[in-house]
Amino acid sequence: MSGFGPPPRRVVVLGATGCMGRRITRAFADQGTGVTAVARRGPAPPGADRLRTLDAARETAGRLAELLVEERAEAVVNATLGWGDDLHSTNVTVVERLLGALACLPAPPRLVHLGTIHEYGPVPHGTSIDETVPPRPQQPYPQSKLTAATQILAASAAGTVDATVLRLTNTIGPEPAEESFFGSLAARLRDEPDTIELTVADAHRDYLDSRDAADAVVRAAAAPVGHGVLNLGSGEARPIADLVDALVRASGRPPESVLTRAGSVASRGGDWIRVDNGRARRLLGWRPRHDPDASMRALWNSVRAATLQPR
Numbered sequence: 001m002s003g004f005g006p007p008p009r010r011v012v013v014l015g016a017t018g019c020m021g022r023r024i025t026r027a028f029a030d031q032g033t034g035v036t037a038v039a040r041r042g043p044a045p046p047g048a049d050r051l052r053t054l055d056a057a058r059e060t061a062g063r064l065a066e067l068l069v070e071e072r073a074e075a076v077v078n079a080t081l082g083w084g085d086d087l088h089s090t091n092v093t094v095v096e097r098l099l100g101a102l103a104c105l106p107a108p109p110r111l112v113h114l115g116t117i118h119e120y121g122p123v124p125h126g127t128s129i130d131e132t133v134p135p136r137p138q139q140p141y142p143q144s145k146l147t148a149a150t151q152i153l154a155a156s157a158a159g160t161v162d163a164t165v166l167r168l169t170n171t172i173g174p175e176p177a178e179e180s181f182f183g184s185l186a187a188r189l190r191d192e193p194d195t196i197e198l199t200v201a202d203a204h205r206d207y208l209d210s211r212d213a214a215d216a217v218v219r220a221a222a223a224p225v226g227h228g229v230l231n232l233g234s235g236e237a238r239p240i241a242d243l244v245d246a247l248v249r250a251s252g253r254p255p256e257s258v259l260t261r262a263g264s265v266a267s268r269g270g271d272w273i274r275v276d277n278g279r280a281r282r283l284l285g286w287r288p289r290h291d292p293d294a295s296m297r298a299l300w301n302s303v304r305a306a307t308l309q310p311r
Contacts (some may be wrong), residue, residue, distance in 0.1 A: 015039065119145050
């Protein structure tokens with residue numbers, strides 16, 4: 001990270017027990033940064049040396065400001081994520097409280113916020129989604145994430161926060177979300193010995209290894225200034241069927257043990273996603289380092305190992 005300042009000595013990660021929050025916590029700890037994990041419940045993720053259990057959407061801005069002061073935070077990462085019924089509370093109210101907290105502080109920490117590439121909405125086949133594409137989300141989840149990002153960018157433009165919004169594409173890699181397509185497929189490959197029948201979208205989407213995404217978060221926290229919006233993805237739109245094949249290979253099961261058929265599936269994105277990550281490469285000195293086969297091996301190994309842990 002030539003030209004960057006020293007990494008923050010201490011970072012507060014909101015949503016630290018989620019899929020990306022856990023990976024981000026570990027990435028900061030690996031470079032020697034002290035991490036305070038903030039989540040509604042424990043246990044603390046690996047790498048965190050402190051856990052603060054609270055619901056950021058239900059706390060006042062003043063209380064969050066006190067927490068940031070108590071933890072001596074030099075950066076704060078918002079990795080909270082809500083896909084459920086109360087999207088406004090989990091995706092927007094948290095940001096409103098956090099922006100209010102930062103405005104209370106004479107020297108607020110750098111804010112790195114995880115948005116989603118789905119904030120842009122569906123795009124024509126062949127498009128590389130860069131930061132100039134107008135956001136036009138058509139579903140409630142990305143609409144709520146766009147509302148939050150817009151508030152952060154407005155505060156940044158007003159000079160009240162130093163912030164970067166990272167619009168992250170779909171992720172694969174170790175410790176996937178159980179409800180994600182590939183996380184749930186890996187669990188089926190582990191638990192169902194019989195032939196698995198699977199409907200696969202006839203779609204091309206960009207998947208980024210969660211470790212590469214966490215690396216970008218660490219770099220954004222140490223950058224000289226916030227950079228507005230940066231899109232994060234591998235830069236490749238891959239057929240979903242090819243990624244399924246990669247996971248089946250990683251599991252060691254024979255290809256014929258999974259019978260796929262093309263069909264319509266529920267999704268938060270369009271049938272084509274390819275991220276232009278050039279701005280993140282230039283400004284953060286970042287690049288993806290894991291190919292899909294390596295990501296799927298790590299995904300499979302972590303899901304398989306989960307059978308050895310108490311549930």
